[in-house]
Amino acid sequence: MKTGKYRWFVVGVFFFFMLLHQADKLLIGPLTTPIMDEFHINETQMGLLSTGAIIVGAIFYPVWGYLCDRYSRAKLLSLASLIWGATTWLSAIAPTYSAFMVTRSSTGIDDSSYPGLYSLIADYFPPKARGKVYGLLQIAMPMGYLIGMVLALVLGGAIGWRSIFYITGSLGILMAIVIFFGVKEPERGTSEPEMENIEQTGKYHFDWKIARDLFKKRSLILLFLQGFVGVFPWQVITFWFFRYLETERGFSSNEVLITMVIAILLLAAGYPIGGALGDWLFGKTKRGRVIVSAIGVITGAALLFLAIRVPYENKALFTIMMAFTAVFIPFASPNVLSTVYDVTLPEVRSTANSIQYFIEQGGSAVAPTLAGIIAMNSSLENSILTICISAWILCFLFFLGVIYLLPKDIDTLRKQMTERAQIEQSLQPSEIGD
Template sequence: MDQNSITPNTSNQQLVINGDNDSATALLQEKQTRRRETLSDVTFIEYMTVGILCFVNLINYMDRFTIAGVLNDVKKEFNIKDDDAGLLQTVFVVAYMVFAPIFGYLGDRYSRRAIMVFGVALWSITTLVGSFIPNFAAFAFFRGLVGIGEASYSTIAPTIISDLFVGNVRSKMLAFFYFAIPVGSGFGYIVGSVAGAAAGDWRWGLRVTPFLGAVAVFLIAFVMQNPERGQAEDSRMKPTTYKDDLRSLVKNPSFMLSTLAFTCVAFVTGALAWWGPQFIYLGLTLQPGVNITLESVSYKFGLVGMLAGALGVPLGSALAQRLRRRAPDCDPLICGFALLASAPLVYFALVAVSSFPPFTYVSIFLGMLTLNLTWSIVADIVQYVVIPPRRSTAEAFQILISHMFGDAGSPYLVGVISEALKRSLGGAGAGAGEAPSSGAQFRALQYALFVTCFVEVIGGVFFLLTALYIVRDKLKVDRAIAEAETQNAEPSHSNAQDEAIGGE
């Protein structure tokens, strides 16, 4: 169901003002039939805009996971252990999540084009400069600056797509946008490992995306379309105060529960993406007669992640579009069952790596495939349970929560648990001042990563709870948009909008 407004007329206005839910919904659906419902209706400049946003999202995640592809080399050069290695990603994500609300507030009120140009330029420059830093503390600081730049883009880009399209066309475009996340992450592993190996220095892996970032800045500034907020829905709503925005989001059960569920997705994705190649490498080295490098494992892991994302993201979107007419609450149900299915698959992958490696890659692929089903669906949920003038704030709020309790801490937490278990597991070479054995290192990281399976189950439960509220909360937004148009009033003067702010 789409978030559409209705053409003002006396009878329609009276129906909406009286709060007749069935009539309001019928009127919204009537106007929906007159809107663009197929990709053939999308203009060339709109395709270009989505393509630019996808390109920037691709290099965004390439940059984010380049270090993960050469993590072993980073640890050796800076002489750091697992906990400090995990801290590198945590510093990045903390900066990313802390600045997301700031850019969300700005994105709902000021030029989104200017904010995105600033952000992409910032992360490109700091990535390039950081690649020359010889000190670990300074290097970690520059990774934090990269996170600030990426926060400005990630909070705003989905709202531009939302303001260009409605209905299934919006769902398809968001799926295309989020398709770039796993593919870009996979490219990050590949670029980091291949460029580092070719140059004989892992730092060259960080010097690829800045040049692509310069291209992205040009495209955003001079080619990308920058629609009015709420343009696709003919929304006349104006921004409310930041206090009202936050109050509305906190009292919106569909938004809050889906955000908590997505936090679990972020936790698992962050931990597996950061430690996956290192874990598989340790497991394979326990096999007799195996001669491998971390770069080769990272390359394969990246390919598996890319394939899982390339199939999982559009598959999730396609399932949702097909099932919505029969089951209006299908979006969170698909996500919930996907996480519950992913948990045992990830467990089998963690168990099989030291004994049956081919099964490990198959299980990781299937586990990541089911995990990726959620990406575009969650983005769609945020767009249709939140009114147009506060969607950037909603994106920022979700980024803050999901990263604060998700992938900001999961790489570091896994690293800390792993280091603690190494001391207790011991093994040959575990004497005073000596490094633990390869077997102890592997088992410690394996047990630490088991946490992800438990978190996936929790996330699945949160998604299933979201299904209890999703239809009601979407209807509130539809009615708020319709009433704002028919009354041509400020959102704060709208009864439906008051309901959307305050909940029930």
């Protein structure tokens, strides 16, 4: 199962799962204005909708991480897709702001299932290829946002935001069926290079001692800390940028569509470019993936600053600068994920990833609300600029620390896998006899 065409079929299934799920999750941004108009709410109340889903997602990350390291990840991901469909339908029928707050927050339950997905994919591909594969998968996130934006702009006025939620919720139920019957569960650790020539491997599942040892890895701790601030910009941009273009830069609906389509397409390209560069430099040095991540965040910060400072009347230059910015800001994503797996044993990778996301979401849960508060007292422009630039500078500093510490933690994992492979080899059936 770990070689050949089937593993690419699995990548394809999860690409469409992520594409449609992200379209549903990020619809709230393009639909901000009609939702605010229907419920008669302000920016702070609107920000609370996203904050609620982020908090719920953060709470469920450890739950999904533990379950995915202990039980079948494929079946659990099917369940997550079913929950996505059901909670989106409930959001579509919510009659009041309070009810919508509850139902929209409940969509965070399935948002935190991704560690199981990435862990499962890691058991189909060796370390040297994971950055590229994760980069390809993560194209689905900005493309999902693009699909959501097009749905909101093209269909929102004609059928209303509630009907759009019915459509995306139904797609969640359909994907649950595809994953349940189409995706097989690989044995954990079989794609590690040390296990390459071993026909049968033991079954490894979650272990509390191994999980606690994650916090002894100093490079991993710094990755967790950069994650705490690293998602602030994503939450602010995906939630508020659409409204920023409409209300402060004076973009028409068509101009918003053109600007966002260009930026999102280049953002999507940034994931596989960053992943491929990380894999290539990882082949040269163990620090390679993190070096690419550091370059990505600091370059993205500089370009965003220059883009936001473009005069309002020069819409073409602003669009071009945002396009350049979009290429660099996703460089870290596939490389951080791959680096987490470069230092963790296979049976706790979902847990390690879920801890990372728990810290990320826990820290960034306040980002949409904080941005709304700053916007009410200043402007969305100042809000976006202050939060994004500050966060990315801090991420750059944390990455410098990881660059220094990482080789030792990678060597520790490779030693553990070598010892495990030697034990497995000694337990293989003898080729002589019978």
